[in-house]
Amino acid sequence: MLSVAKKLWQRGRALLPKAGFHFDRPIVVLQSDDWGRAGLRDRQGLEQLRAAGLNLGERPYDLYSLETAEDLAALRGVLTRHRDSAGRPACLEMNFIVANLNFAPMEADDFRRIHLLPLSDGLPRDWDRPGLLHGYREGIVEGTFRAALHGSTHFCRSAVERELGNSSDRAELIRTLWRAGTPYIHWRMPWIGYEYWDPSDKEDKRMLPRNKQGELIGYSVGIFAKLFSTLPRSACAPGYRADENTHRTWSQYGIRVAQNGPGTCTPPHFAEGDLLHLCRTVDFEPAVNPAFSVERCVGEAEACFQRGIPAIVSVHSINFHSAVHNFRDKTLLALDEFLTVLSSRHPDLVYLHDEDLYDLVQNGSYQTPGGAMRINVTKKKFTKAEVVGPGAA
Numbered sequence: 001m002l003s004v005a006k007k008l009w010q011r012g013r014a015l016l017p018k019a020g021f022h023f024d025r026p027i028v029v030l031q032s033d034d035w036g037r038a039g040l041r042d043r044q045g046l047e048q049l050r051a052a053g054l055n056l057g058e059r060p061y062d063l064y065s066l067e068t069a070e071d072l073a074a075l076r077g078v079l080t081r082h083r084d085s086a087g088r089p090a091c092l093e094m095n096f097i098v099a100n101l102n103f104a105p106m107e108a109d110d111f112r113r114i115h116l117l118p119l120s121d122g123l124p125r126d127w128d129r130p131g132l133l134h135g136y137r138e139g140i141v142e143g144t145f146r147a148a149l150h151g152s153t154h155f156c157r158s159a160v161e162r163e164l165g166n167s168s169d170r171a172e173l174i175r176t177l178w179r180a181g182t183p184y185i186h187w188r189m190p191w192i193g194y195e196y197w198d199p200s201d202k203e204d205k206r207m208l209p210r211n212k213q214g215e216l217i218g219y220s221v222g223i224f225a226k227l228f229s230t231l232p233r234s235a236c237a238p239g240y241r242a243d244e245n246t247h248r249t250w251s252q253y254g255i256r257v258a259q260n261g262p263g264t265c266t267p268p269h270f271a272e273g274d275l276l277h278l279c280r281t282v283d284f285e286p287a288v289n290p291a292f293s294v295e296r297c298v299g300e301a302e303a304c305f306q307r308g309i310p311a312i313v314s315v316h317s318i319n320f321h322s323a324v325h326n327f328r329d330k331t332l333l334a335l336d337e338f339l340t341v342l343s344s345r346h347p348d349l350v351y352l353h354d355e356d357l358y359d360l361v362q363n364g365s366y367q368t369p370g371g372a373m374r375i376n377v378t379k380k381k382f383t384k385a386e387v388v389g390p391g392a393a
């Protein structure tokens with residue numbers, strides 16, 4: 001009965017109008033997930049897994065690795081070439097996974113349980129990425145990168161640990177990957193869930209309880225502070241699986257902006273946890289979307305500008321990887337073209353990051369090295385039912 005009442009309450013709340021923010025300038029925000037998250041280690045790891053019987057290469061995420069310092073430099077090269085009317089470069093909001101699996105003590109433990117290695121302490125054994133942390137920080141100082149919080153692991157730890165306790169094909173698959181220095185490949189094992197979401201539970205119980213989420217978020221925020229000498233102001237839950245407890249906890253840790261996935265054309269608005277909620281509106285994923293085209297992305301951005309809402313571009317880190325498979329070059333060419341087309345059509349375009357948007361809706365201005373920039377912000381009422389598109393997830 002309780003869950004029926006909860007569902008009715010949630011449905012009723014979706015019908016309540018909210019105030020959405022609209023802007024009189026074209027705004028582009030680039031949001032990108034999974035930075036710092038280790039995947040397939042290198043060619044040797046790839047061959048090891050193929051020898052163990054995994055037919056790697058069936059999907060792009062089989063070849064997901066981890067960015068290199070060269071990938072970051074090439075990306076910054078494109079972003080710095082694109083400056084807006086205020087002289088600021090295009091800026092990528094990078095959502096970080098701030099810990100990886102610590103394979104050395106895990107192996108000593110016979111791969112029976114998880115040990116984590118904070119990204120601030122480096123990368124797991126046999127992973128080699130010289131200059132990577134320095135590369136993140138350089139981009140942040142330059143204004144082309146902005147660090148935000150994704151989580152400490154992408155998968156649900158309790159779901160994986162439960163599987164490890166069984167002698168099953170699932171446990172064997174996990175250990176095969178771990179022996180090759182790869183934490184997981186999600187599409188091959190969706191039962192690992194997402195950090196705050198355990199798929200083995202009943203539908204309405206899959207989100208972890210508030211105290212558990214609190215522990216995980218507190219741990220992530222601590223590592224983030226060590227990594228970047230600041231607290232995160234924006235966050236995106238792994239798999240976009242967040243609930244009221246996630247939002248309230250984020251808010252308690254000083255996070256101001258909640259990033260949400262694509263599928264709707266929702267304007268920025270305040271909701272749970274007094275967070276500014278942003279929804280992605282442009283699907284810029286050349287590495288994984290066979291239907292990707294620059295033209296289509298330009299069309300999605302133009303539709304946002306017409307409605308007076310920011311073009312919030314989703315572009316996951318895999319698109320910039322080159323270590324095992326070169327996804328990077330195609331993406332950078334496409335990104336360059338995308339930004340060139342938009343800025344030539346809209347000379348008044350501005351590149352903002354999440355915190356700028358927060359400042360803008362609060363104060364009507366955001367800070368640039370040249371002083372405060374004002375943009376007219378208006379509020380219009382909308383309901384969730386109005387903005388849910390056919391592709392909503």
Ligand SMILES: [Zn+2]
Pocket residue numbers: 033034150154238239
């Ligand atoms: Zn992610």
